Amino acid sequence: MSTVLVIASDIPISTEIGEAIEAAGLSIEYAAGRSDALQRLRVRSFGAVITSPESDIDEDLALLEELRAIRPGIKCIFLADHSTPEELIAALRSKVFACFTPPFNPRIIASLASDAATDSDWRDDIQILSARPGWVSVRVNCRHITAERLMTFANEFGSRLPEVARQEILHGLREIVMNAMEHGAGFNAEQVVEVTGVRTKRAIVLYVRDPGTGFRRESLSHAAIANPADDPTAHILRREEAGMRPGGYGLLVASGAVDELIYNDVGNQVLLIKYIDLAPEEGVA
């Protein structure tokens, strides 16, 4: 059974996360601090390490370097008191599994840690194509866990946006990324989706490109977006007839979550635009 190492045994949130991991069926060990964590890692391997919520990302990155000097493949989930776009880019470059800042949700962190502990194909799942504050481009393998990892980083990049706008942007991005991975790539881990987030003075612009052949809007009778106004379930029957899973609301959700949703002519590239007046220091990236 894989074991997760949780640093900072005396902090309630870390204990809660540890208990949630145990409830998920994995074993845990607590480390009192950085030195103790390194010592424990010399003795045995761990499926994943969760850092102390009282450390910052720069400290966690320094620790990660030491951890990987002992165990090169170690997966690390950062808990930190805050994050900046620069720190998040550094974390992505260092192949950190995920980053979380307050408010922490122990169940979600524990669930991701459980996946991290048993996932052996993660290392190159998120590749940075280009990154600077204000413009981040990544290429991600088409796996559900990778989409969830991407969303944890997107959540942190958007942490200084107004809450409602941030939630809407994340909602739209999640739907489009899942659409891209499922319909564009069939959740084939060998396929990749490209995602770019750009902050402008007045908007957040997201770009998603999938490897599929695209779609035509007139062929979307199985999607809710094609339903007549007086029949919001018309597509359900069409999906049942076609043997498709329940759903078909993705484009409707994404188009409602952002101000503009623009597809290219083929239908395998899409722009999501959300208008927000941003102060210079704010933004997703």
Next chain:
Amino acid sequence: MSTVDKLVLTPTEGAQPNQLVYLLQGPLTLGNLFAVQEALKSTAPVLILDLSGVPYVDSAGVGALVQCLVTRRKQGYRLLLVAPNEPVQKLFKLTQVDSLLEVFPTIEAAQSSQDS
């Protein structure tokens, strides 16, 4: 299969013999769609889903609920939802299914709706 979207469903008996109540804890998303579909296949005439422990729902989750609703209505059965949080209610509105769904603030209110 990822467990990121882990959803726990706990069945309990309803206040009346024809009712079945499920307490859902965790997000209702594409990642756990098939697990929740099994619960939604219940043949209890009144199926009550307590969504108070569901932090968020995605489009696949909405699809599962609406397909369940449509199927149950054809059979003359009901699907009642309890205590969805504000973002989830907003999602129901965004997807234009809010007027179709029967939503109640508490399990007690849902259970007693049968009598009204």
